[in-house]
Amino acid sequence: MAVIGLGLMGRALAAAFLKAGHPTTVWNRTAGKADQLVAEGARLAPSVGEALKAGSVTIVCVTDYQAMYELLSESEGGLDGVMLINLTSGDSGQAREAARWAERRGAHYLDGAIMAIPSAIGTAEAVILHSGPESFFEEHESTLGALGTVTYLGADPGLASLYDVAGLAMMWSVLNAWLQGTALLRTAGVDAVTYAPFARQIAATVAEWLPEYAEQVDAGAFPAEVSALETDARAMAHLIEESEAVGVNAELPKLMKAMADRAIAAGHGGEQYPVLIGEFSRPGRDD
Known part of the structure; x- marks a missing residue:
């Protein structure tokens, strides 16, 4: 196992592999960042090329995709046969291009996204997303499990980045x-700690709607089984009016209502809220 890039996240990844008992080689342009890991049993590679040769899997976690290209291009031995798992943050287009770039150089490639903070790495709370050829993921799934809850999304290398955003x-x-709700309630002397349990309950209730709403989106049919969009729009107007009356910023509810109003004008006022997928699926407007 090798980890290239020892920022806060990279160090957390390497530490999790070490804790799980995996022999781990690390490399970073600033070698001093490896000191604690070396003290815990990691091997510091003298070069990127040596790191790439060190294990069956190489994890890359650096600033951006361009930094990855620059670092890996420094390897004299090239990438032929290397199992490269890129956990660098980027967008889906960059991920797909990186997969092509790696393939042209003979590497096996998975793209990934880390849905966790460094301190959660190595626990079940850390969700690590992967996309690319399924056979590559299956071969290394047990090793990657040292990082947290690993999930395979599909063959498209861009899926991990898309799920991330x-x-x-x-x-x-x-x-x-x-x-928004906290700002409103503070005008009446209600503090955030008092409001938070109620807000959490509302968020949990809305989350329960998602599977049924998802079926409507996928079917392209939005019968108003709970509430019609035009009813929701009237409630949005009430939220805007209340916000303005008590001196709270109303930009967010105005944006919500503007999207609802466009859908209603297009004839969707009698349908259920998920009909707004049509608005979200269009490019942004320059109003």
């Missing part, structure tokens, strides 16, 4: 909604 969209949307 989709997860971020969920995270920021939930947090922004909670902050």
Whole structure:
């Protein structure tokens, strides 16, 4: 096992492999970042090329894809036959291009995304996503399990990156909604700690709707079994009015309502909220 790139995340990855009993070689341009890992039993490779030769799997976790290209191009031995698992953050297009780049150089390639903070690596809470040829994942799944809960998404190398940003969209949307509600309640003297349990309950309830709503999206049919979009739009107007009345920023609810209004104008007012997938699936507007 080799880990190239020893930032906070890279060091956490290498430490998890060591803890699981995997012989681990590490490399970083600033060699001093490996000191603690070496003290724990890691071997410090003198070059990228030596790191690539050190194990059956090489994990790359660096600043960006360009940094990966530059580092791996420094290897005199090349990449022929190397099992390369790239956990560097990027977008789906970069992931697909990296897969082609690696294939042209004879490497086996999986792209990945880490849905965790460094301190969670090595625990079940750390979700590590992988995409690329399934046979590569299956061959190394047990080893990768040292990092956390590993998940295979499919043969398209870009899927891990897409799931990564989709997860971020969920995270920021939930947090922004909670902050909007917190700002509203603070105007009445209710603190965030008091509101948080109620907000958590609402978030959990909405999460329960997702499987049924997903079926509507996939079927392209949105019968109003719970509420029609035009009813939701009236509630959005109430949220905007309340926010403005108490002096709270109303940009977020106004954005929500603008999308709903466009769908209603297109004739979807009597359908259920997931009909807005049509708005989300279009390029952004420059209003």
